[in-house]
Amino acid sequence: MEGRQRAEGGVLMVDSDGRLPRFSRFEYILDLLSTVHDGGAEGTELAAVQKALSDRKESFEQVKLLAVGKRKSVNRGVEGTEELTRECLSFAVKSGLVSVDVSSHGRLTLTDLGRELLAASKKNEVSGTFIERIASLYLSSYRRASGVLLAILGREGGQVDIPDTRHGGRLTPEQIEEILGVRCDAVSLISFRLLLDQARLVNWFTFTEGDGRLMWRIYATCKIFDVSDPQHRGEGVLSFRSQGRTVTIKMNQTSIEEFEDAAWSEYMKLTDNYEDIPVYYWQLRSPVCYGLRISDSTYDSLLLAMKDSRRFRFSWSSGSMPSSEAKGNLLKNLPPMAADGYHMVYVSMSRRKTG
Numbered sequence: 001m002e003g004r005q006r007a008e009g010g011v012l013m014v015d016s017d018g019r020l021p022r023f024s025r026f027e028y029i030l031d032l033l034s035t036v037h038d039g040g041a042e043g044t045e046l047a048a049v050q051k052a053l054s055d056r057k058e059s060f061e062q063v064k065l066l067a068v069g070k071r072k073s074v075n076r077g078v079e080g081t082e083e084l085t086r087e088c089l090s091f092a093v094k095s096g097l098v099s100v101d102v103s104s105h106g107r108l109t110l111t112d113l114g115r116e117l118l119a120a121s122k123k124n125e126v127s128g129t130f131i132e133r134i135a136s137l138y139l140s141s142y143r144r145a146s147g148v149l150l151a152i153l154g155r156e157g158g159q160v161d162i163p164d165t166r167h168g169g170r171l172t173p174e175q176i177e178e179i180l181g182v183r184c185d186a187v188s189l190i191s192f193r194l195l196l197d198q199a200r201l202v203n204w205f206t207f208t209e210g211d212g213r214l215m216w217r218i219y220a221t222c223k224i225f226d227v228s229d230p231q232h233r234g235e236g237v238l239s240f241r242s243q244g245r246t247v248t249i250k251m252n253q254t255s256i257e258e259f260e261d262a263a264w265s266e267y268m269k270l271t272d273n274y275e276d277i278p279v280y281y282w283q284l285r286s287p288v289c290y291g292l293r294i295s296d297s298t299y300d301s302l303l304l305a306m307k308d309s310r311r312f313r314f315s316w317s318s319g320s321m322p323s324s325e326a327k328g329n330l331l332k333n334l335p336p337m338a339a340d341g342y343h344m345v346y347v348s349m350s351r352r353k354t355g
Contacts, residue, residue, distance in 0.1 A: 020145055020188035021091045025331070026134050026198055028088045029097075030126050031056045033118045036098055036108045043107025050085040057081060060331060067334055067343050069320030095141040132238045135199035139240035139247075145192060146242040147182040149201060152220050153249075158293070159219035162189070164206060193218060197332055199238070200251045200295035205286050221295045222249045254292050259302040260312055262288050267349045278317065278346035281335040300336050303347070313350045318342035 023029075035052040036044045089108075092098040097114035101107050110118070117137075121130040139146040152160050160180060165171045170186075177183040184192075193216070196202040204218040222238075225248060239248040254262075266287045271277040289299050306314040318338035322345075335344040 019185050020142055020192050021087045022187055022191045023084060023087045023091070024191045024194040025060070026126050026131055026195065027056055027060075028053055028084065029092060029134055030118075030121050030124075030130065032088050032092055033097060033110065033114055033121075034124075036110050037115065037118055039108065041109070043101055043109045045107060046085065046089070049089065049108065050081055053085050053088060054081040057084065063334070064331065067321050068323045070323075091138065091141070095137045097137070131199055135195070135201065136238050136240045138195065139242070143242070144182060144184055144188075146240060146247070148180060148184055148189070148192060149196060149220075150242065150247070151180045151182045152202060152218060153222075153224060157219070159217060162216045162218060164214040164216050166190075194330075194332065197295070200297060201238075201249070203289050203293075203295055205290065217290075219290065219293060221289075221293050221298075222251045224249050251295065251298070252293050253298065254294060254302070256302060256305060256309075259288075259292065259299075260306060260309060262291050263303065263306070264312060264349060264351070266291070275350035276348050278348045281316070281344050281347050282333060284347060285335075296332065304336065306349075309352075311352055313352055315348050316344045317346045319345050321345055 031052040032049055035049050038044065039048065089098065092114070093100060095113075096111055097117060098108050099111055101109065117130065117133055120133060121127050126134075139149065152158060162176070162179060163169070163171055165186065173183050173185045176186065176189060193202065193204060197204065201220065201222045202218055203221050204216050207215055207217060209215055237248060237250050239246055241247075263284065266284055267279065269287075270279045270283060285296060285299050285303075288294075289296060292299075303314070306312060316338070318340055319342050321334075321343060337343055
């Protein structure tokens with residue numbers, strides 16, 4: 001049954017055949033694990049976890065406000081984070097990271113797996129290893145989650161277009177099933193899309209159809225491969241269990257030369273073939289990522305590496321992002337931060353003279 005839930009030790013659990021947990025950043029799980037770890041053998045009360053998640057949510061809001069040049073907001077404390085806490089805890093319990101002691105009023109303790117995963121993180125910051133391992137756990141714990149990712153990978157071009165009904169209309173689980181072949185509610189899909197994005201497994205952008213409908217284009221930035229092939233072993237590999245088998249995937253990569261050519265081509269389109277014309281950072285990032293099927297973080301690293309390019313000059317200017325662009329509403333949209341503490345807003349390119 002869609003959306004079926006049950007209670008376990010006072011914790012709201014989300015069944016694997018129901019909707020997905022509704023949290024959108026893996027930092028929340030890191031904070032949950034850290035807080036429970038601090039409670040030691042005696043366990044941690046749910047209120048402490050809620051306070052930690054509230055602080056993290058507030059820090060995210062501050063980052064987004066400062067990016068568009070607005071002053072800091074007032075901390076509202078734990079108000080409105082009850083659901084977020086339940087959703088994160090449902091995942092932590094189901095995936096075997098945290099246990100709930102019913103006999104001690106639901107106090108929480110870390111499992112061996114939880115301690116092992118926490119050790120793979122940085123203090124107060126998710127590492128690449130942490131994200132890969134937590135994403136593997138998520139995909140293994142929820143059949144529907146792995147089903148959505150595999151459905152996108154299996155479509156022509158490794159992409160799918162989903163109507164964006166956040167500002168009007170309604171998208172039912174049945175309609176999503178008709179599009180994807182996997183039943184999932186719209187709110188869960190939004191949250192899961194952001195987690196897959198953070199894990200560098202998909203990327204996405206919005207566009208408007210000819211009939212005026214706003215759409216998401218979600219495309220895979222990874223590939224399934226044969227685990228027995230030695231060339232695919234090593235860093236950047238993520239595996240998860242799906243329907244009794246191990247699925248192994250690797251994030252897409254590209255050479256610096258291929259990246260430079262793609263960035264230059266898209267830059268020329270944006271500037272009508274003029275050099276040294278500033279364009280918004282995100283205006284260039286979106287088409288390049290889509291053309292190369294890479295994640296935002298891969299793009300960011302490669303673009304910054306262009307400062308040492310022998311073929312192109314690359315420069316940027318930082319500052320407050322224009323609120324009219326509405327790019328600060330999601331952490332995904334924020335460009336890298338420059339040394340002056342501001343985000344990169346404009347970028348420009350030119351071809352180096354040879355000879």
